[in-house]
Amino acid sequence: MKKEVTILNKTGLHARPAALFVHEASKYKCDVKVEKDGREINAKSIMGVLSLGVGQGTKINIIADGVDEKEAMDALVKLVESKFGEE
Amino acid sequence: MACVKVEDFIMDLELEPIYLGENDKIDIETSDLNRPGLQFANFFDFFAKETSSRLQIIGQTEMTYLKTLDTNVCQERLDKFFDFNITCVIICRNMDAVPEMIEAAKKHNCPIFKSNMVTTSFMSKAIEYLNSLLAPSKTEHGELVDVYGVGIMIMGESGIGKSETALELIERGHRLVTDDVVEIKKVAENRLIGEAPESTRHFMEIRGIGIIDIRAMYGIGAVIKNKTIDMVISLEHWRKNFMYDRIGTNDDYINILGVEVPRLVIPVRPGRNLAIITEVAARNFRLKNMGYNAPLELAKRINGEIHD
Numbered sequence: 325m326k327k328e329v330t331i332l333n334k335t336g337l338h339a340r341p342a343a344l345f346v347h348e349a350s351k352y353k354c355d356v357k358v359e360k361d362g363r364e365i366n367a368k369s370i371m372g373v374l375s376l377g378v379g380q381g382t383k384i385n386i387i388a389d390g391v392d393e394k395e396a397m398d399a400l401v402k403l404v405e406s407k408f409g410e411e
Numbered sequence: 412m413a414c415v416k417v418e419d420f421i422m423d424l425e426l427e428p429i430y431l432g433e434n435d436k437i438d439i440e441t442s443d444l445n446r447p448g449l450q451f452a453n454f455f456d457f458f459a460k461e462t463s464s465r466l467q468i469i470g471q472t473e474m475t476y477l478k479t480l481d482t483n484v485c486q487e488r489l490d491k492f493f494d495f496n497i498t499c500v501i502i503c504r505n506m507d508a509v510p511e512m513i514e515a516a517k518k519h520n521c522p523i524f525k526s527n528m529v530t531t532s533f534m535s536k537a538i539e540y541l542n543s544l545l546a547p548s549k550t551e552h553g554e555l556v557d558v559y560g561v562g563i564m565i566m567g568e569s570g571i572g573k574s575e576t577a578l579e580l581i582e583r584g585h586r587l588v589t590d591d592v593v594e595i596k597k598v599a600e601n602r603l604i605g606e607a608p609e610s611t612r613h614f615m616e617i618r619g620i621g622i623i624d625i626r627a628m629y630g631i632g633a634v635i636k637n638k639t640i641d642m643v644i645s646l647e648h649w650r651k652n653f654m655y656d657r658i659g660t661n662d663d664y665i666n667i668l669g670v671e672v673p674r675l676v677i678p679v680r681p682g683r684n685l686a687i688i689t690e691v692a693a694r695n696f697r698l699k700n701m702g703y704n705a706p707l708e709l710a711k712r713i714n715g716e717i718h719d
Contacts, residue, residue, distance in 0.1 A: 365552075366569075368569050369569070369591045370622075371611050372550075372552070372591060374611055375592050375607075375611040
């Protein structure tokens with residue numbers, strides 16, 4: 325399954341938010357990927373997520389595939405929508 | 412098809428703009444080029460589509476010929492030429508465009524650049540550049556290290572110890588290309604090149620420590636920008652009844668972008684030093700490449716003893 329989300333927090337998907345995102349994705353068995361501008365990377369890889377260079381206001385696609393894909397997708401979307409607890 | 416920003420195109424090919432046009436991007440469909448001498452002479456057969464989508468390279472001959480034409484004929488031919496939806500025109504030898512050409516380019520919104528290179532040299536440079544732009548590519552999860560000159564991509568699931576293996580290889584004097592994300596390009600029929608995403612180049616993540624800068628820590632000798640992918644090492648948890656290669660005669664391959672890359676499946680277990688195993692794999696790869704195959708040599712020796 326695939327869902328588009330917009331990164332709303334100020335720092336974008338860098339440093340702490342990136343670590344939180346990867347940590348959350350790693351909790352699930354399914355494959356989780358993040359896609360930006362046609363580049364697709366493993367959401368369980370911190371270097372991968374950082375290399376995408378996702379800033380505030382950027383749209384990304386979260387792609388989950390596997391047994392617990394629904395749980396993973398819900399958790400990650402919720403995390404992004406919560407602005408990673410910033411503000 | 413590839414799309415390149417006009418500013419990058421200008422910088423990469425060392426061009427100077429004559430007329431920029433309104434688009435800030437150029438669509439590249441092919442790495443073929445065309446010298447439009449015949450079209451300037453009013454021969455437009457086979458020009459539509461394929462040939463008109465190529466970069467149009469103008470050298471001294473074409474330019475001299477254009478200058479021999481009467482103004483109205485020149486206008487008419489160039490108008491017809493640019494009407495084919497030309498991608499872009501590049502004039503070599505630092506020559507300037509004739510006024511009729513700029514006029515027609517403006518009318519059809521087609522950029523014109525000039526290069527100070529000689530036409531043939533420019534063409535080989537352009538073909539190489541276009542080929543690398545159009546090369547099929549993909550991103551893989553893994554490490555890429557240069558071990559004794561052999562480009563080894565280490566793959567395996569998260570947390571199996573890929574980064575740690577790469578780190579130990581760096582400690583032992585080998586060079587890191589990229590940690591965790593390998594951007595792969597197929598540059599020739601049988602050749603893959605891997606490199607790091609520019610933003611995270613030569614950084615590495617080690618669980619428990621965080622992000623480290625390999626270049627700052629180990630120096631310029633510990634890193635390399637890109638490397639061919641000569642073999643793949645797949646790390647996996649030890650499977651109890653799986654038949655691992657004990658002799659070294661099972662030729663296993665992994666297909667990446669249509670290239671068959673030799674692969675070794677290495678089981679991970681306490682007490683197995685993965686960095687040393689990787690070094691040995693690299694040495695063995697080089698021996699095999701130079702025509703020495705240890706299992707075959709051993710078989711020969713045993714056969715010899717039996718027959719003596």
